Amino acid sequence: MEAFVEERTERFVLGSREPVLNELLSHAGATGGNGYLCLVGEPGSGKSALLAHFSQHLILNPQPSTLVIRHFVGASPGSTDMRRTLRRLCTNW
Numbered sequence: 001m002e003a004f005v006e007e008r009t010e011r012f013v014l015g016s017r018e019p020v021l022n023e024l025l026s027h028a029g030a031t032g033g034n035g036y037l038c039l040v041g042e043p044g045s046g047k048s049a050l051l052a053h054f055s056q057h058l059i060l061n062p063q064p065s066t067l068v069i070r071h072f073v074g075a076s077p078g079s080t081d082m083r084r085t086l087r088r089l090c091t092n093w
């Protein structure tokens with residue numbers, strides 16, 4: 001997964017995505033609500049690169065109330081297997 005994030009982050013260009021990144025950062029720092037967010041877009045529109053950049057930003061600039069759990073569907077062969085994903089998340093925390 002780290003290689004996937006690194007690759008997406010290397011090719012990321014903020015440009016016109018800055019308002020979306022700012023919304024993500026605002027959401028991450030907000031209180032209340034359920035904490036979930038869904039980012040949608042056309043294939044190849046840069047969703048994975050944006051989220052990789054966003055997650056790197058949160059890890060490098062930690063917020064006291066923010067827990068970052070990275071999971072990118074398609075980043076590894078087992079990334080779509082829910083049991084495998086839950087097992088990975090539960091054993092790494």
